Amino acid sequence: KQEVTQIPAALSVPEGENLVLNCSFTDSAIYNLQWFRQDPGKGLTSLLLIQSSQREQTSGRLNASLDKSSGRSTLYIAASQPGDSATYLCAARMIKAAGNKLTFGGGTRVLVKP
Amino acid sequence: NAGVMQNPRHLVRRRGQEARLRCSPMKGHSHVYWYRQLPEEGLKFMVYLQKENIIDESGMPKERFSAEFPKEGPSILRIQQVVRGDSAAYFCASSAMTGGENEQFFGPGTRLTVL
Numbered sequence: 289k290q291e292v293t294q295i296p297a298a299l300s301v302p303e304g305e306n307l308v309l310n311c312s313f314t315d316s317a318i319y320n321l322q323w324f325r326q327d328p329g330k331g332l333t334s335l336l337l338i339q340s341s342q343r344e345q346t347s348g349r350l351n352a353s354l355d356k357s358s359g360r361s362t363l364y365i366a367a368s369q370p371g372d373s374a375t376y377l378c379a380a381r382m383i384k385a386a387g388n389k390l391t392f393g394g395g396t397r398v399l400v401k402p
Numbered sequence: 403n404a405g406v407m408q409n410p411r412h413l414v415r416r417r418g419q420e421a422r423l424r425c426s427p428m429k430g431h432s433h434v435y436w437y438r439q440l441p442e443e444g445l446k447f448m449v450y451l452q453k454e455n456i457i458d459e460s461g462m463p464k465e466r467f468s469a470e471f472p473k474e475g476p477s478i479l480r481i482q483q484v485v486r487g488d489s490a491a492y493f494c495a496s497s498a499m500t501g502g503e504n505e506q507f508f509g510p511g512t513r514l515t516v517l
Contacts, residue, residue: 331511388497391447392446393444394444
C-alpha cells in the first residue's frame with residue numbers, strides 16, 4: 289500500500305528565504321507525482337506535475353525534483369513571499385493501483401513572515 | 403473552457419438528512435474522481451467513475467455513501483442519513499483519459515457541515 293509522507297507538517301520562514309518542502313513515498317512504481325497548493329478553506333491549485341521519466345520540473349520560482357529510487361520529491365520555492373503562505377500537498381499516482389487514484393501526503397503548512 | 407465545477411460550495415445538513423454533491427467535469431473529460439478531506443487531515447480517495455460506470459470505489463464507506471456519473475449530467479455523490487463525522491470538504495477531479503500519466507484537475511470543493 290502506497291504511503292505518502294510530508295515532513296515537516298508546518299514551516300515558518302522570513303520573507304526572502306528559500307523554501308524546501310519534502311515528500312516521500314514508499315512505492316516507487318508511480319506514473320507521476322503532483323504538487324498542489326491549498327489556501328485555507330479553498331480548493332487545490334496544481335503547481336507542478338512530474339512524470340516518472342522526469343527528474344525535475346520548473347515553473348517560475350518553483351522547482352520540483354523527483355528521485356524515484358529513493359522515493360522522494362522536493363519542492364523548492366525561491367525567494368519566498370508572504371503570498372506563498374499556504375498548505376502544500378504532494379500526491380502520487382501509482383501504476384499498480386486500479387482507478388488512477390492519487391495518494392496524498394498530509395501536507396506542509398507554510399507561513400512566510402514579512 | 404470552464405474548469406471542474408462543483409455545487410453547492412457550502413452545504414449544511416442536520417443529522418439524518420441526505421446530502422447531494424454535484425460535480426461537472428471539464429469539457430471533454432469523461433473520468434471523475436471524488437476525494438474527501440476531513441478536518442486537519444489530508445485528502446483521501448473515495449471513488450473513480452467513468453460515464454455510467456463505477457471503476458474503483460475502494461475508498462467509499464460501505465454504508466450510506468453512493469456515487470454515480472450518468473450518461474447525461476453531472477456526477478453525484480450522495481450521502482444518506484448524514485452524521486457529524488461526515489462533515490468535511492469533498493473534492494471532485496476530472497481527467498481526459500484513463501492513462502496514469504494524465505493529470506487530474508480539481509474543482510473548488512463542497513464543504514459539508516452536519517449539525
